[in-house]
Every structure is written in structure tokens, then in C-alpha cells.
Amino acid sequence: MATFFLAIIYLAFISLGIPDSLLGSAWPSMRLDMGASFGFAGVLSMIAAGGTIVSSLASGSLVARVGTGKITLISCCLTAGALLGFSAAPSLIWLVLLVIPLGLGGGAIDAALNHYVADHYKAHHMNWLHCFWGVGATMGPIIMSYFMTEHNSWREGYAAVSMIQFSLAIVLLVTLPLWKRVAANGEVENREELPDQAASEKGRSAGGSKGNVLRIKGVKPTLSAFLFYCGVEATVGLWGASYLVGARDMTAESAAGWISLYYGGITVGRLITGFITLKVNNRVLIRCGQMIAIAGGVLLLLPLPSLFLAGLVLIGLGLAPIYPGLLHETPARFGKENSAKLMGYQMAVAYTGATFLPPLFGVLAAQTSIVLLPFIALAFLVMMLLSAEKVNRVLHQGVYLRG
Template identity: 75%
Template sequence: MASMFLIIIYLAFISLGIPDSLLGAAWPSMRTDLGASFGFAGIMSMVVAGGTIVSSLASGSLLRRVGAGKITLISCLLTAAALLGFSLAPSVIWLTVLAIPLGLGGGAIDAALNHYVAEHYKAHHMNWLHCFWGVGATLGPIIMSYFIAEHNSWRNGYSAVSKIQFSLVVILFVTLPLWKRIAAMKEIEQARHPQDQSRPDSEITSYRGNVFQIKGVKPTLISFLFYCGVETTVGLWGASYLVGARDMSAETAAGWISLYYGGITIGRLITGFITLMVHNRVLILFGQIVAIAGGLMLLAPLPSLFLIGIILIGVGLAPIYPGLLHETPARFGREHSAKLMGYQMAVAYTGSTLLPPLFGFIAGRTSIGLFPFVVLAFLICMLMSVEKVNLILNKQKEGQSLTGG
């Protein structure tokens, strides 16, 4: 039953990924119909991100009061309604208003599902969970391009996605009792077979105050900031770098960036199997090394090398985000997991919202040629933050060993 229930969770994460990629695919048609400026999509994107950050910050207390199942159901209903509103919106003002519930719902779903999987399933399921987000993000533009090409209507594209979301709402409503039942089954299973768990129950369990005062929390949040910063920066500005600094055609550059996203998605599928044999921390470190190697290859003069570097960055990033999320209960205690998961989501979305525009501002006043150096700087900051947390945890373990704990 627990394995079958994962299908519902995976479907929910696919549905989370689909809306994330719709706006970019639909905007050329939307702005013409609505008379909007080219840059207004950036404002809408920031409104969505703002809603996501707010709901992520509130998710810890909401999860304790309402539970992951109800949060996912309500949030999915919220996003479905917002997407339906997009299909009917008469102006960009309405789109901006509807972007608020879209962001609030998306952030709550993200935090709730990540917390539930980190608490009750092993590491490979977390990697596959985020792999399915990539599936959804890939399907979004395909759905939208079909309706624009065949029906000349971006509104029909949003309407179709809203119907997918409403279908999931029905599934979530019918299966709502399973959330607590599966969680209880997993608790019993972990109690009976603690040796089979992919991680210890907790490495830091004694702290009862402000979670920001727990050793390792602040550098962990910094690592999430720079992870999402670099992932989004490469996705947003990688093609511009290939065109502006490497004299590549726009079509070819776009193809290589799609391979970058493919590297993340396929990498998570593969690392899901590898986590059955290798610990999360080893995979996280290996992924960071591969990503940094890819960043260094961006500086190579040969096209074959800097293009491979783009793909390597994607492959290297693949295990880092789901791995860090899955380690949350093990690192900081299950009693802090729900709240910290929300904070991590909020900081991650802050990184993806602020760091790429910051680089764009700098590049616009200097040169797009700074792209590899900024990518490397983000990757190195992330590596240093993650390793600082590992150092803190290792010292904690040594202290417990010396005191007989």
C-alpha cells in the first residue's frame, strides 16, 4: 500500500511542475492578446515566488495543525482554481491577482510533500520525487505549445492544465485517509527495523528553542540559497552566455539548455537507484564536485568542452537538492523537520528569485562573459556551506562518543 501511495505523491509533484513552466511558454501569445509589456512576465513570476515563500514559511505550523494530506489537497485546489482563472483572465491585472494563490498553493504543496517523503520514505524516493517535478516541468510547455499550435489559444492550454489539477484534487480527496494510515505504518516499520533505515532518526535532538540557533541550520539555509540560485541562473542565462560570449545561434543554445535540464531530470532518476547503495552525503559531495568541474569547463576555449560543462552542471546538481532535503530530519531532529523544511523551501525560492536577476543586472552593465565565474562562485559558496554543516555534525558525533552518548 505504501508503494502504491507513492504514485499519488509522484502525480502531485508532476502537477506541481507543470504550472512552473507554463508562463514562459505561453507569454509570447499572452502578452499580445492582453497588450502587456515583454517584461511584465518577470513581475508575475516574482508575485508567484512571493506567494511561494510566504506559504513555505507558514508550512511548518500548518503541517502540525492540519497534516500533509489536507495541506496538499487544499493547496492543489487553490492552484487548480488559479489556473482556471488564468484561462479566463481579461487583463494582466487579473493575472497578477491570480498569481498570488498560484504561488501560495505551489509553495505549500512543495513543502508538505518534501516533508512527508523525508519523514516516511528512503532517500531514493526523494530523488525520484524531484525527478517527477522535472517530468511535469517538461510537460507544461508541450501542453501549451499543442493548444497554441492546434487551437491558437493559450487560454485553452491553461484550461487543460487546470482540468488536470482538478482531477488530482478528486484523487487526493478520495485517498485523504491514507496519509495518516501510511505514516502510521511507516512509524511501526521503522520501529521494528531500525537497521533498515537509510538514516538515523536524528543527529541533533536535544535542542528545544529557536530552530535558527541550532548549530548547522544557518549554513544549511545558505546552501539552499546558492543551490537554487545557481540552478536558476544557469537555466535563465546559460543560453544568453552561449549566444553572447560563444557566438552560438539562439536555436542551438536553447537546445543545449534543454540538455542541461535533461541532465538534472535524468540524473535524479539514476541517483535514486544509487542511493540504495551510497549514502546521501557522499552523493551530495560527488554532485558538487561534478558541478564545479562543469563550471570550470565553461571557461575552456573548445566548444566541445564548454558545452559538456553545461550538461555536467545539470548532472552534478541532480542529487544535491533532494539529498539535502532528505537529510533534514536526520540532521536536525524530526521534531524540527516540518518547520525547517518550510524555511528551506522559502530560502530556496528566495535564491531562485533574487540571484538570477542580480546576475542579469551585473551582466547588463558589464559583460555576459562573467557567467562562468558567477556560476563557479555560487557553486563554491554552496560547497563551503554544506561542508561546514558536515563539520559541525562530525564534531557533534565525536562529542557524543567521548561522553558515551
């Protein structure tokens, strides 16, 4: 029962990932049909992420009242309905209205399931959870590329993804009683206790408390790492296809396919990382991922086609262990009694990065050139690395425990 229940959680995270990668893949063709400016995708992305921030901040009280299972089901229905609306939207104002429920639904699923898995499961499950987000994020551009190539229609691509979302909602509805039954029977794999209680004590006493967690040493650079992680992931995902079309002379259909490989790199990387966490601690994996992503950013600058495309995939592979690793390390770094509040802060800052940094780049690219994408991506990656290394310097080595 517990294994089947975990599979339902993974399936729900697929529904979170599918819509996240659609807009960037469809935008080169979509903006022409809708008469939109190049940078308007950034506006849509900002509105959607704003809804995500609101729902994630409210998710704690909503889950307490309604339950994680119902929140997941309702959120999936919200995203499915919004995507169906995208397929028939007659004007840009409709897109603006529809991205609001799209963002609200995505944020509620993300915050509720991340908190649940961080509390009850070990590090490899956190990585695999986000791997299944990557499955959905990889499927989105593939589906969109197919309908744009075979049917010359981004609208049919959105309609197809909407049907997938509604199918997932049916599965969640049928299995809804499972959430209460498994929780009542205690059929979850409790997150491992910290083997070094001194590490938890250090998180409690490092200059902060439950009432003022921002004063704990290492919290602020950790939040900075979340900001730039989501900034680079979302910026490359949203503008990568436009970069390949505008700077590398690729067709929109081919560019959408390569963006699916970018998300595929994140997906495969998290699948592999889930196994590696059984032997290697999160801190090492986070650092290795950052170095791989930076190497990919350098390759993306090079003029040879095989190298810059490989760089795009490498960025995805490098990003894979960073986000789930940072989330899972929260109790070990700062103490379990601080982790619930810090988890909310981290998610809020992460969404802020996804909300503001991609559209800011869109404004910059519209005024200058899309050619700047690799340089901006590298800058974000370096800032993330510096922030994470500052945490490593501030906190004692014992805070970082094997996940």
C-alpha cells in the same frame, strides 16, 4: 496499499513541477505579446515565490488542521485555476494577480510532502519524490514548446497544462480517503533510525538546542547552501531560454526544448541517485553533484554549440542529488528533535534564494547583457560548494550517515 499510496504522493509532486518551468520557457514570446519588459519575468517569479514562502511557513499548522491529503488537493486546484487564468490573461496586471495563488499552491504542496517523506521514508524515496518534480518540470517546457511551434500560442500551452493539473486534482480527490486510511493502519515505511546515536547527540550538543537551532554548529552554512542551490536552479530555469535566444541565436521554440532537457537532467539524475543512495551516503552524492554542476557551468561558457548545450544538461544532472540529499540529512546532522524546525528554516531560505536571486539577475542582465548568465551560475555554484564544505569541516564525520 502502501505502494499505491506512495505513487499518489509522487503524482502530487508532478503537479508541483509542471508550472515551475513554464514561465521561463514561454517568456521570450510571451513578453512580446503582453508588451512586457525583459526583466518583468523576474517580478512575476518574485511574487510567486513570495506566495510560496508564505504558504510553506503556514503549512505546518494547516496540515495539522486539515491534513496533508486535503492540503495537496486544494493546492493542486489553486495552481490549476491560476494556470487557466494565465491562458486568458488580457494584461500584465492579471499575470501579477494570478501568480499569487500559483505560488501559494506550490509552496503548500512542497512543504507538506517534503516533511511527510522526510519523516516516514528513506533517502531513495526523497530522491525519487524530487525526481517526479523533475518529471513535471520537464513536461512543462515540452508542452509549451509544442504549442508554440505547432499553434504559435503560449496561451494554449498554459491552457493545456491547466487541464493536466485539473486531471491530477480529480485523481487526488478520488484517492483522498487513502491518506487517512494508510496513516491509521500504519502502512508507511518508517524512516530508518540513525545507527550511530553519537551523531544525533553531536547534533544536539553542537552549540544549540531546540529553542535556538541557529546556534548549532553547521546550521548557518547549511542554510547558505540551500540559498545558493535554489538560486542557481531557478536562475538557470528562468533565464536559460532567454540566454539561448539572446546569446546563442537559437529560436524561442528550440530554446524551450533545451530547457526541458535541463530539467530532464535533474529528473534523470534523481532517478539514478535514488538507487545510488542504497550504497553511497548523501554527503558523497552532494559533493559529486556539485562538482558535476560546476563542470557544466564551465562548458556553458564555451563557444562550441555541442559543448555549451551539454553544459546545460550537466548542470541539471549535477543539481539532481543536492536538494533532496540536504533535506534528508537534516536529522542525521543536527538531531531528530531539531529537524522539524530546521526543515522549515531550510525551506524558507531555499525559497528566498528562488525569490530574489533570479530577478536580481534579470535586473543585472537588463542593464548589461544576458551573456552573463553562465558567470553568475558558476558563482552561485561555487558559493554553494563552499558552504557545503564548511558544514563538512564543522561537523564530525559521524554526523553524515548513509541515507
